[in-house]
Amino acid sequence: MEEKLDFARVRKLMVENQLISRGIRNKKVIDVFLKIPREKFVPEHLKEYAYEDGPLSIGKGQTISQPYIVALMTEALDVKGGEKVLEVGTGSGYQSAILAEMGCEVYSIERIPELARTAKKVLEGLGYNVKIKVGDGTLGWDEFSPYDRIVVTAAGPEIPPSLYNQLKDGGIIIMPVGDRYFQDLILVKKIGTRMERRSFGGCQFVPLIGTGGWKDEGEM
Numbered sequence: 001m002e003e004k005l006d007f008a009r010v011r012k013l014m015v016e017n018q019l020i021s022r023g024i025r026n027k028k029v030i031d032v033f034l035k036i037p038r039e040k041f042v043p044e045h046l047k048e049y050a051y052e053d054g055p056l057s058i059g060k061g062q063t064i065s066q067p068y069i070v071a072l073m074t075e076a077l078d079v080k081g082g083e084k085v086l087e088v089g090t091g092s093g094y095q096s097a098i099l100a101e102m103g104c105e106v107y108s109i110e111r112i113p114e115l116a117r118t119a120k121k122v123l124e125g126l127g128y129n130v131k132i133k134v135g136d137g138t139l140g141w142d143e144f145s146p147y148d149r150i151v152v153t154a155a156g157p158e159i160p161p162s163l164y165n166q167l168k169d170g171g172i173i174i175m176p177v178g179d180r181y182f183q184d185l186i187l188v189k190k191i192g193t194r195m196e197r198r199s200f201g202g203c204q205f206v207p208l209i210g211t212g213g214w215k216d217e218g219e220m
Contacts, residue, residue, distance in 0.1 A: 007050070007051075010051045011033075011034060011051055012034060015030060019068060019071045022068055024071045024075055028102060029071055029074050029102075032098055032101045033098070035101065036094070036098060036126075038064075038067065040122055040125075040126065041064055041092040041093055041119075042058065043058060055069075058092045059115070062115060062206055063091070063206060064091060064094055065091075065094075065095075065153065069185075070094065072185070072200060073095075073153075073174050074095070074102075076174050076187050076200060077149045077151060078172065079103070081103030081104070082104070082105075083103075083104045083105070083148035084104070084105045084148050085104045085105065085147060086107050086109075086140060086145075086150045086151075087099065087106060087107070087150075087151050087153065088108075088109055088137035088138070088140075088153065088163065088208070089109070089110065089137055089208070090108040090115065090116055090132055091110065091115060092122075093119030093122050093130070096119065096128065096130045096132075097122075097126060099151075100123070100128040106128075106130045106131070107131045107133075107147075108133075109132075109133055109135050109136075110133075110137070111134065111135065111137060116132050116133075119132060120132050131144075137154075138162060138208060138209075138212030138213045139210065139211055139212065140160075141166070146168040147166055148168055148171050149172050149173070150166070150167055150171070150174075151174050151175075152175035152176070152208065154205050154206050154208035154213070155175075155178060155207055155208055156175065156176075156177060156208035156212065156213035157178070157179070158177060159175055159177065159188060160210075160211075160212025161212065162211075162212055163175075163212070167190045168190070169192060170189070170191065171189070172189050172190075173187070174186070174200075176204075176205040180207055181204070182202060183202070183203050183205060184200075184203070185199065185202075185203045186200075187199075187200065
């Protein structure tokens, strides 16, 4: 009989070897990554690979991001709990769960209905109340704006103006910006009419499709 994988042990090794070793220091972020079962957010046939150091396919041409990248983006958002957060690109729902566990009020947009349904089911099963809608994420979710934080989990040629306009003064948006093949992970803080911009280095994400992003998936 095949031995059952000890996900809690593998999760702990992931946090130690992939996150802490690369400089993730926020204790709240580390604790959340130790708690949330990433294996619940990947397809059944890939569960044994859930804690590997890389992205995994979740179907429909989409991925669940590498654990370190999710942790880096989460730490950069600098949430304390109680923030209203807009996520563009629900995907598997893993980033939504991370933010919800950290005490955020999470609104998430996914353009692919099947992924939205699956993510909603997993999140509800774990007890997370995340509001999810199917639509064009580049337009944001104006009904619940403004947001304290916006996290975009797909790459576009620039930060969509609709998203920036839905950010509170003093709010933060993080998003991969570049071409279809290589991007820079950018954090922007909105301070009145001024934009504070910081780069976290190179990355590769699936394309952000929509009015304020790429018009279609093209070669991707």
